[in-house]
Amino acid sequence: MATSLAALAFNWFDSKPKAEVKIAINAPLTGSIATWSRQFPNGFKMGIEDAARAQGIDPALFSVDIQDNAGKPSDAVSIFNKQKIFGFDAYISVATGPANANAPALDAMGKPHFIAAFDPFITQKVPNRLRIMANSKIEAPLFIDYAQRRKAQSIFVMQINMAYAEEQWSGIVIPALEKDGIQVTRERFEFSQRDFKTLAQKAKVANADLIYIVGYSFHVQPALKALRSVGLVKDGRVISVMDFVDLVYTGTPTEELRGVVFVAPIFDIPGKMEKARDWRKRYEEQFKMSPTYVSAYAYDNATMIVDAYAKSEKVDTEALVGATPFNGINGKIEIDQDRDIVATVTLAEIDEEGKIRELVPLGFKPLR
Missing domain, CATH: 3.40.50.2300 (Response regulator)
Structure with a gap:
């Protein structure tokens, strides 16, 4: 059974019915691959808050609903169907199985679909797919x-x-x-x-x-x-x-x-990115754990969404692409012709x- 962690660990991710931008996240926060993905919400939370502060806008304009699919495509589909009822402006799928399970429906909707997965060509197929995550x-x-x-x-x-x-x-x-x-x-x-x-x-x-x-x-x-x-x-x-x-x-x-x-x-x-060093310290103070690169990319993903909204009051694919390049925790965040991140490894x-x-x-x- 899919489980929401919003009330358990990430109280910041409460529903805000009047929010201007609604973001839905479908991620493995438990299960066999959660060692890799479970810190995604922490980085995303920081990214929304920091980017909104930097842009001089209220973080309350952004509502984030994050659900745990435990890495199971069937749970991911159930989660998506519920999130679709409440509506969203941008969607984030974490891990290949969950992403592929919902991709056809999300492709048809045409709304921005960020995919945090390793598959080399996963964004290439459809114009509303994007990726801000290290990959194969x-x-x-x-x-x-x-x-x-x-x-x-x-x-x-x-x-x-x-x-x-x-x-x-x-x-x-x-x-x-x-x-x-x-x-x-x-x-x-x-x-x-x-x-x-x-x-x-x-x-x-x-x-x-x-x-x-x-x-x-x-x-x-x-x-x-x-x-x-x-x-x-x-x-x-x-x-x-x-x-x-x-x-x-x-x-x-x-x-x-x-x-x-x-x-x-x-x-x-260590020492490669000055910005990463300072961010790592703040992350450890806030969450009482060391960040992983997944949380760092989640942070940059959130920054991209906030910056796009600040510039155009929209978060469609065109606005999101227009928010790049920018200097992120993972270095210069650029995307290629397939709306996929350029090398940061x-x-x-x-x-x-x-x-x-x-x-x-x-x-x-x-x-x-």
């Missing part, structure tokens, strides 16, 4: 560049069997690598898989120059353990997707994280103290 499309060029700069001749990919990963690798990464003559061996695994010993042995036999792990954090962690047990985590030869950052957030022991190259939002690189590693640091030039040294 901006991750892919980093994977390609790393293999090229390290002059890899072969790579081994451990990839979750899901549409977003398939689009990223079959549609972007593999064609680019093969064009450069890099041999690609790919092994897919299912969402429920947690034992990666067999795949690690296959990676050892393949003896590829680089190994890529593509999955959720609860796949990345056991996959890394399996690869480490057969001596393959060394010399920056294992590269992980952005979900690796969740392992840092949840306090995974440093020794389990060292020696891996991974994609990280620039928000998570980089390659990183874990230092001796267990902190995230941007990969230095030495980390790109050729393998041979």
Whole structure:
């Protein structure tokens, strides 16, 4: 059963019938992927309040209804049907399953639909879709560049069997690598898989120059353990997707994280963004927890909505696009021709103290 967290934890998200702008959010705040998404409401709350203050307008002009779909598409549909009755000016779907479940109905409505999900081409299909969230499309060029700069001749990919990963690798990464003559061996695994010993042995036999792990954090962690047990985590030869950052957030022991190259939002690189440092401090004071990059992107998403309304007294797609570029917590927020965020990520590693640091030039040294 879908559960509203408005009364439980986010009292700010009360219904305001006379609000000028009504925003509905459908997100996994509990369930298997909530480690990634549960802080979205906090960042969004701060974004509305701060942006309204900066624009000299009353935050009460914005009403936000956030509901927990627990990552279940069926719950997401039930939530959407209820939110539709009360009406909204902009909609935000968090995670692929919930987003795809309601996309046809939202596409037909024509109202702005922000999608916080990893799928590379999810905004491309319909003109009312937008995205202010790190994703697989901006991750892919980093994977390609790393293999090229390290002059890899072969790579081994451990990839979750899901549409977003398939689009990223079959549609972007593999064609680019093969064009450069890099041999690609790919092994897919299912969402429920947690034992990666067999795949690690296959990676050892393949003896590829680089190994890529593509999955959720609860796949990345056991996959890394399996690869480490057969001596393959060394010399920056294992590269992980952005979900690796969740392992840092949840306090995974440093020794389990060292020696891996991974994609990280620039928000998570200490000292990279002065604005992020100050914001992080305020966030921790307000919510008594450390922010994740998801809360930072939620903040910038809210800022975009408020700025659009301040400039045009509208929050349609044209007004929202017109509110960019702007300087956000994640750097310069720009969107491309598909109304999708432009790169705000980089390659990183874990230092001796267990902190995230941007990969230095030495980390790109050729393998041979």
